[in-house]
Amino acid sequence: MNMHVNTIEAFLEALVKELEVPxxxxxxxxxxxxxxxxxxxxxxxxxxxxxxxxxxxxxxxxxxxxxxxxxxxxxxxxxxxxxxxxxxxxxxxxxxxxxxxxxxxxxxxxxxxxxxxxxxxxxxxxxxxxxxxxxxxxxxxxxxxxxxxxxxxxxxxxxxxxxxxxxxxxxxxxxxxxxxxxxxxxxxxxxxxxxASRQAVVFERRKRAILETMQRQGVTASVEDLPDFKVKTPLQSAIMILKRHRDNMFARDLDMRPISVIITTLAAHAYNSQDTISGALFAILNDIDKFIDHDGRKYIIPNPTDPLENFADKWEREPPKKDAFDDWLRQARTDFYAAAQAGTFKDMADALNPRMGYALSMRAVDRLTGSSRLLRAATGASAAAAGTASAPSFGNAARQPTKPQGYA
Known part of the structure; x- marks a missing residue:
């Protein structure tokens, strides 16, 4: 996907800024x-x-x-x-x-x-x-x-x-x-x-980039001086976005929402060291269900640190929870694909408002356009070019669950 200043990447970055814990x-x-x-x-x-x-x-x-x-x-x-x-x-x-x-x-x-x-x-x-x-x-x-x-x-x-x-x-x-x-x-x-092992390369690269920026500004700091929470990777950012999408989609039925450890585990498996939030998000959306196994009787999402524990154990006892996961993933693919195809930041927000929340989406738009008259003027023109860039697509064919391919 060809990134410009007002593409889906910029919008997702703004969303993460609004979601970040101070x-x-x-x-x-x-x-x-x-x-x-x-x-x-x-x-x-x-x-x-x-x-x-x-x-x-x-x-x-x-x-x-x-x-x-x-x-x-x-x-x-x-x-x-x-x-x-x-x-x-x-x-x-x-x-x-x-x-x-x-x-x-x-x-x-x-x-x-x-x-x-x-x-x-x-x-x-x-x-x-x-x-x-x-x-x-x-x-x-x-x-x-x-x-x-x-x-x-x-x-x-x-x-x-x-x-x-x-x-x-x-x-x-x-x-x-x-x-x-x-x-x-x-x-x-x-x-x-x-x-951490799933994002180690990108994490270290980003941490050193932050330190280099600090040093150029005259701040003396070492790798040890910079807390990990000050470094945000595309994997972490994508998970944050998906969690908020999930929360809003199941706001009226909290018991049915896919649990965070399932989203986090599958997302980390699907992540492949992408350098951008949009790259990570669409890779995760495309491949996340490929890391759900099925042994002929039940669905299995092994705990990477304890393969004897199945994070999806409730899906066997309560099949509607697996259906809820599938519904959420289908909706997330639809929503973020629509946002990626949008021509302006406002259109991106409109595509995501129902699940990401109107206030959050509009704060992201304001973050991008509210303080820059030039950027607001450019939104219609250059975003149209961005809208023509290649965007992810998700196949309609039924997916066959497969066994996770290792943990590191």
Missing amino acids: DHRYEQAEKSYSSLGEWLHRPASTVRHYDPQVYCQGSFRLGTAIRPHTEAEEYDIDSVIELRLLTKRHKTQQELKAMLGAEIKGYHDAMGMVKPVREGNRCWILDYADGAQFHMDVVPAVPNHEQQRGLLEARMLDTRWASTAISITDRREPNYRMLTEDWPRSNPKGYAHWF
């Missing part, structure tokens, strides 16, 4: 879980001798978090407390959760937090003051790398991410109160490393 929110999240970690390591801590580590997981860690629709909505910051010197042989899930719950409640009181600590099925929830606009879900965990490696080796499966595997608590589990090795599994660090 830097201070990332800094706020890091400060929050760092503060909790310091609390757990204080001399009076009841878990200090277990070497607790608090770290972020989910979209904030992956750089795919999106800004809430309104200021009334909160950011959901997912974190883990891993007690690195504790094993499942010494505590039940219930005991671990209660032990960390007492520390979290103590932290809540010491910090003068007003809203009470809440308990979720897997986590404790810290609600910060209204002005902070976020809450933090804290999942208790213990290491699980040895057991995970054994499980994968026994089935001759990929073990490269096993060293960061953890076991977590879930009060819905039948053995929640039993002393057993059978706990729910997770690996947020491993998943983040896998995701």
Whole structure:
């Protein structure tokens, strides 16, 4: 696709700018879980001798978090407390959760937090003051790398991410109160490393470009000085756009919306180091369903860090959720194809308004045209040329699911 100043690429870049989480929110999240970690390591801590580590997981860690629709909505910051010197042989899930719950409640009181600590099925929830606009879900965990490696080796499966595997608590589990090795599994660090591997080349190139720009402006900085959240890759940007499209399409039926980990995993598989958002987005839309496997009975989207986990397991129990994914993908292809064919930024916004949201789309248009009289004047002329450039097409033939082709 031939890119000009007012093509779909420029419009998608503007959309991402409107969707991006402000830097201070990332800094706020890091400060929050760092503060909790310091609390757990204080001399009076009841878990200090277990070497607790608090770290972020989910979209904030992956750089795919999106800004809430309104200021009334909160950011959901997912974190883990891993007690690195504790094993499942010494505590039940219930005991671990209660032990960390007492520390979290103590932290809540010491910090003068007003809203009470809440308990979720897997986590404790810290609600910060209204002005902070976020809450933090804290999942208790213990290491699980040895057991995970054994499980994968026994089935001759990929073990490269096993060293960061953890076991977590879930009060819905039948053995929640039993002393057993059978706990729910997770690996947020491993998943983040896998995701990073899918965009490593482009990420490093963009990070160095930002540093070079800073250095030309007289700012002394090194690679280590630049936080990862300040670098946005086409893969991250495409996922952010698709998540907002999904959110709006299923705004009236949240239970049916495709879950983020499925979109993120399939998008990362389909991404092939494209340098532009539009290149990444249309490659993902074209190929995303090629990485859904079917074994003759059920659909399978393996967790790249734990092939024994199937992200699509609910599709077997609830077939309408697979239909909802197919409907969403079909609609996304239609909407973004129409936007790519549009002749002006306004037409691009009109093509996406129903699913991306009118306010968001128009803010993107304003970002591109509102401060530049020359650019507004050029929109009709040069966008027409851009509209004639080649645009992606999606075949109508039914797709046969295939097995994912590796994880790196």
